[in-house]
């Protein structure tokens with residue numbers, strides 16, 4: 001590694017590059033500036049992510065087009081976050097190469113060198129790296145930088161883009177600008193999520209828990225109770241972990257979660273962001289899980305904690321939080337998970353709480369709710 005590369009490591013993040021480009025010959029982006037400035041080609045007729053002229057739709061955040069393969073990549077990475085709380089991919093082209101990070105504390109966006117150099121001007125990435133406090137093209141007060149022109153009402157466009165292009169069972173809510181974000185109000189049934197949400201900065205530390213209501217038994221809870229306690233922005237529920245004295249059959253937790261969800265969610269057509277998550281710690285039968293998918297109108301994803309080749313813990317998650325699906329470990333064999341469940345039943349050992357496994361699924365909520373300083377941002 002040469003000295004220059006080494007020095008730059010302090011300032012930049014090296015993202016993973018799992019979502020690599022399609023192997024087809026890559027159109028060149030070097031020509032974008034030439035096409036627009038010299039040949040007077042309209043930027044909406046060029047994919048600003050890769051330089052292709054096969055435009056499928058418009059880029060939701062910046063003026064310019066987007067080709068079909070880039071649209072797919074963009075949708076897949078729209079709400080992906082790394083453990084450090086920043087988005088995993090470039091906000092323009094969705095590559096995961098070396099990234100420049102926006103230092104506005106309310107922003108989580110990243111940009112790759114290539115985008116910045118081709119669309120703003122050559123050498124811009126170097127200048128940005130040398131700056132001690134850089135804020136990004138969506139946060140800067142002026143909308144235009146070289147060819148990079150922020151779209152008006154980009155949050156609404158991002159939502160429209162997702163609703164039009166994604167094959168997701170849920171609409172996404174429009175993301176909320178930082179100055180409008182409020183602390184999240186949480187209803188947590190059976191399993192508690194307080195510690196995880198606090199460590200992510202969504203709940204204020206300390207003993208005042210007005211933001212979160214946790215209930216273990218909801219048998220006698222009626223609609224009026226929930227309406228009096230609410231409104232809520234997030235409803236979490238989980239089956240109790242193994243080793244916990246079951247007072248009810250596992251299906252009971254699902255039915256009660258679904259019942260209370262009807263009381264907690266805003267009326268149909270409401271634009272207010274409302275998120276929910278139901279987690280099964282491998283206690284539901286496969287029939288119960290089918291019922292859950294029917295009731296909650298989505299299939300579960302499997303999230304596991306794997307150490308070497310051993311699955312130490314796993315959960316099934318149903319949720320409308322963006323990008324939860326990207327956490328799915330497709331390799332989780334049904335068989336391995338049922339063995340894990342049987343082992344636990346036999347050993348009667350308390351299993352780790354499911355909440356830790358799903359913690360990072362909540363990171364996309366940073367686009368909707370206020371967050372307090374955390375171990376993530378203060379480090």
Ligand SMILES: [Zn+2]
Pocket residue numbers: 047048049050051052066067068069070071
């Ligand atoms: Zn493209």
Ligand SMILES: [Zn+2]
Pocket residue numbers: 090091092093094095111112113114115116
């Ligand atoms: Zn990029």
Ligand SMILES: [Zn+2]
Pocket residue numbers: 102103104107108109135136137138139
């Ligand atoms: Zn920013």
